[in-house]
Amino acid sequence: MKFRTILSAAAVLALTGGSALAADKDAADIAVEAAKKYAGTTISIVWEAGLQSLDPLNYSGPKWEKLTGVKVKVVEVPTDQMFTKIMQDFKSGAGAYDALNVIPSWMPDLARAGALEPLDKYVDKFGYRDELQDIAAAYRDNQMQYDGKIYGFPDDGDVMLLYYRRDIFEDPKMKDEFKAKFGYELAPPKDWKQFDEIGQFITDKMAPKVYGAGFFRTAPYPQYMFQERFRMEGGKFFNADTMKATVNGDVGLKVFKQMLAENKFMPPGVEQWNFVDNLAAFLQGTTAMTISWPPYGRWAAGYGSGEEALKWVPKSQVAGKVGYALTPLGRPELGVGFDLSVSATSKNKEAAYLFIQWLNSKKTSLERVQLPYTLRDPFRLSHYASEKYRSLWPDAAAYLDTIKTSGEKGLLDLSLLQQDKYDEAMTKAISSLWAGEDPKAILERMAQQFDAITEKVGIENQKAVYKVWAAKPGAYPQ
Amino acid sequence: MTVSVSLNGAEQRRPSRFGRMLEDRLPYLIVAPAILILLLVGLFPLIYSLIVSFQRITMTENDTSFVGLLNYAELFRDTRLWASLGHTAIITAIALPLELLVGFLMAQLFIDGMPGRQIFVALLVLPTVISPIVAGATWRLMFDVRFGPIGQILSFFAGEPVRILWTVNPAYVYPAIIICEVWQWAPFMFLLLLAALSNVDQSQLEAAEIDGASYLRVLRAIVLPAIAPVIAVACLIRGLDLVRIFDIIWALTEGGPGSMTETVSLYTYVQGFSQFETSYTAAISFLVIALLTLITTLVLKRMELTR
Numbered sequence: 105m106k107f108r109t110i111l112s113a114a115a116v117l118a119l120t121g122g123s124a125l126a127a128d129k130d131a132a133d134i135a136v137e138a139a140k141k142y143a144g145t146t147i148s149i150v151w152e153a154g155l156q157s158l159d160p161l162n163y164s165g166p167k168w169e170k171l172t173g174v175k176v177k178v179v180e181v182p183t184d185q186m187f188t189k190i191m192q193d194f195k196s197g198a199g200a201y202d203a204l205n206v207i208p209s210w211m212p213d214l215a216r217a218g219a220l221e222p223l224d225k226y227v228d229k230f231g232y233r234d235e236l237q238d239i240a241a242a243y244r245d246n247q248m249q250y251d252g253k254i255y256g257f258p259d260d261g262d263v264m265l266l267y268y269r270r271d272i273f274e275d276p277k278m279k280d281e282f283k284a285k286f287g288y289e290l291a292p293p294k295d296w297k298q299f300d301e302i303g304q305f306i307t308d309k310m311a312p313k314v315y316g317a318g319f320f321r322t323a324p325y326p327q328y329m330f331q332e333r334f335r336m337e338g339g340k341f342f343n344a345d346t347m348k349a350t351v352n353g354d355v356g357l358k359v360f361k362q363m364l365a366e367n368k369f370m371p372p373g374v375e376q377w378n379f380v381d382n383l384a385a386f387l388q389g390t391t392a393m394t395i396s397w398p399p400y401g402r403w404a405a406g407y408g409s410g411e412e413a414l415k416w417v418p419k420s421q422v423a424g425k426v427g428y429a430l431t432p433l434g435r436p437e438l439g440v441g442f443d444l445s446v447s448a449t450s451k452n453k454e455a456a457y458l459f460i461q462w463l464n465s466k467k468t469s470l471e472r473v474q475l476p477y478t479l480r481d482p483f484r485l486s487h488y489a490s491e492k493y494r495s496l497w498p499d500a501a502a503y504l505d506t507i508k509t510s511g512e513k514g515l516l517d518l519s520l521l522q523q524d525k526y527d528e529a530m531t532k533a534i535s536s537l538w539a540g541e542d543p544k545a546i547l548e549r550m551a552q553q554f555d556a557i558t559e560k561v562g563i564e565n566q567k568a569v570y571k572v573w574a575a576k577p578g579a580y581p582q
Numbered sequence: 583m584t585v586s587v588s589l590n591g592a593e594q595r596r597p598s599r600f601g602r603m604l605e606d607r608l609p610y611l612i613v614a615p616a617i618l619i620l621l622l623v624g625l626f627p628l629i630y631s632l633i634v635s636f637q638r639i640t641m642t643e644n645d646t647s648f649v650g651l652l653n654y655a656e657l658f659r660d661t662r663l664w665a666s667l668g669h670t671a672i673i674t675a676i677a678l679p680l681e682l683l684v685g686f687l688m689a690q691l692f693i694d695g696m697p698g699r700q701i702f703v704a705l706l707v708l709p710t711v712i713s714p715i716v717a718g719a720t721w722r723l724m725f726d727v728r729f730g731p732i733g734q735i736l737s738f739f740a741g742e743p744v745r746i747l748w749t750v751n752p753a754y755v756y757p758a759i760i761i762c763e764v765w766q767w768a769p770f771m772f773l774l775l776l777a778a779l780s781n782v783d784q785s786q787l788e789a790a791e792i793d794g795a796s797y798l799r800v801l802r803a804i805v806l807p808a809i810a811p812v813i814a815v816a817c818l819i820r821g822l823d824l825v826r827i828f829d830i831i832w833a834l835t836e837g838g839p840g841s842m843t844e845t846v847s848l849y850t851y852v853q854g855f856s857q858f859e860t861s862y863t864a865a866i867s868f869l870v871i872a873l874l875t876l877i878t879t880l881v882l883k884r885m886e887l888t889r
Contacts, residue, residue: 188855191641213642323836372743373727375750522642525857532840539752539839546840 135462143173149203153180194219202456208247209519215250256443261483292429318391327530332437349554352547360543398481408476428506529553641858653865666849685771718833778812
């Protein structure tokens with residue numbers, strides 16, 4: 105009896121010990137162990153050209169090779185050519201790419217075409233499901249699946265943040281004068297009316313040294329702002345029953361008119377500003393507010409200023425003076441993002457999968473989002489909570505908290521079949537807006553273009569995709 | 583294996599049938615690889631594109647069925663395509679005469695010889711060796727409202743800040759493109775016309791001068807007829823280049839604001855590589871080929887260069 109008890113206890117100990125050991129192995133370790141059998145293989149991964157690709161070139165690629173013996177060939181492709189290259193490879197069946205970076209709004213097109221490998225079986229085989237739960241819900245629930253299958257791991261916490269100059273907003277004289285004029289506190293704007301009033305007030309007081317705000321205005325950036333503002337003001341892109349475009353109603357007109365009017369309190373020539381122009385103006389202290397992706401916040405704080413790869417970023421004159429907030433109306437656009445996927449034509453699917461699991465895992469991704477020279481933004485709950493990240497600069501904790509909240513409330517980019525065409529119509533429309541064309545006429549034309557695209561894709565096909573997209577929690581404000 | 587025959591008493595070795603056949607066909611055999619390669623890289627894509635233009639191929643769908651003339655019918659309903667052809671015509675109609683005029687005036691300036699002529703000629707043709715995309719990007723910086731030297735120069739003369747949004751304001755966007763285009767390609771006209779002017783018969787010019795003919799009379803009666811063939815060829819080359827203008831506009835405006843400066847090349851690129859309409863893009867290409875063939879034939883006929 106005693107012997108049997110001891111034996112049972114030993115068996116239980118062995119079993120629980122074993123599973124505890126297994127539980128100790130995180131997704132990164134599992135991927136590394138499994139990938140060792142592919143040592144000597146070379147896998148290729150499509151990555152956005154420029155700063156983004158410094159991650160696999162300088163950090164994750166060499167590290168993966170050291171850990172597993174699997175070489176990584178990075179295929180750098182400009183963003184606007186990524187979709188084409190991926191589709192060309194798929195259509196030709198060349199199998200030149202194993203792993204892919206995919207913009208989530210492309211997923212319906214790529215998945216329907218069969219260009220992406222469904223990942224569910226690998227996720228189960230290599231025990232990754234639990235760690236996927238750590239990815240912030242906005243990305244996990246909206247950017248990972250199509251038609252109920254996993255086609256990519258959200259790997260970039262893109263979301264728009266409002267950056268503002270705390271030193272100006274907290275200046276007692278400015279605060280008093282502002283409150284006397286408008287009857288409320290000078291603080292990050294809660295809506296676009298406040299934004300306009302604050303922007304105009306600062307421009308009136310401080311221009312040309314400092315203007316109230318500055319935005320990027322050249323293609324393709326402003327269309328993300330339009331998508332957010334249009335929905336937050338109550339707009340719907342389509343009539344869900346007929347799939348007729350409804351962007352040309354009163355809401356669209358209101359948003360267009362507001363966007364145009366705001367240029368007046370922004371620096372002269374703002375209509376020509378791109379990502380870098382806007383960044384330079386904010387970092388040099390020329391604008392008091394701006395809205396952009398998370399890297400602005402890191403660079404404004406001076407994070408990574410010594411990096412060779414970031415020499416093109418102007419030295420921040422506003423380090424320690426920048427506050428972070430939700431965009432007006434509180435539901436920021438998630439704006440682009442990246443998923444990691446496996447090409448359906450890859451000849452090394454499992455090896456490619458293991459690499460993206462390792463990249464995306466809690467452990468590795470935390471290191472990657474802290475690389476100062478790349479553009480990957482925090483996207484996991486563990487990233488937001490990381491003590492190390494939260495101490496990278498004095499305001500890093502506030503920065504991460506704002507990203508987390510923004511992500512939770514984030515609005516999805518419109519994602520339909522042939523989404524690029526709708527994006528192009530919006531981009532062209534906004535470009536015409538800056539050129540002084542009648543907003544109503546522009547919106548009418550945009551709606552006609554939307555309808556023509558929908559008709560070409562097939563109304564019923566598109567209706568089904570729109571229905572799925574519109575039902576997602578981040579599609580329209582509830 | 584040869585057969586000997588006697589001709590006029592002299593015995594010659596006559597090639598065999600195979601030898602004769604080889605001799606007859608040797609030239610063809612020698613050029614055959616080159617022709618084969620030309621057919622493969624030139625004709626095959628053309629024929630294949632023609633077939634594709636009758637299909638329903640897009641990058642995002644797997645349907646490759648034949649649709650007959652559907653894509654060609656679509657061309658006539660596509661207002662953006664016709665607008666882009668209109669933009670191309672506007673740019674060509676303005677830039678080509680300007681390039682010709684500026685090139686001619688420059689050539690006139692240099693024809694009589696001047697100190698350091700060789701150096702100036704070399705400097706003047708520099709823009710033509712720059713890649714158009716680089717030229718466009720450089721001019722975009724020149725036109726920048728904040729840092730661009732053009733705004734600063736205009737501000738200096740105006741005595742107050744001049745802020746022209748060259749690539750945004752509809753009133754200035756065409757002038758910006760034309761300035762960039764003429765800056766880059768007028769030197770090409772200059773080079774051709776300088777060479778042509780150098781070959782005008784000096785004795786005729788001297789006789790006209792003795793007769794007291796005015797400059798304009800000499801120009802009209804002697805110089806222009808003498809250089810007319812060169813002008814025609816130069817205009818044809820530049821005209822065709824202007825019809826397929828892409829790089830400069832892409833770098834300067836990307837076809838904007840809206841689609842205001844979108845030329846047919848830009849539109850074709852957008853349809854093919856941004857919107858992935860493979861078959862429709864092929865149809866556009868054939869429309870452009872047809873239009874260009876028609877225009878070129880008419881122009882050549884008009885200029886009597888076909889003879």
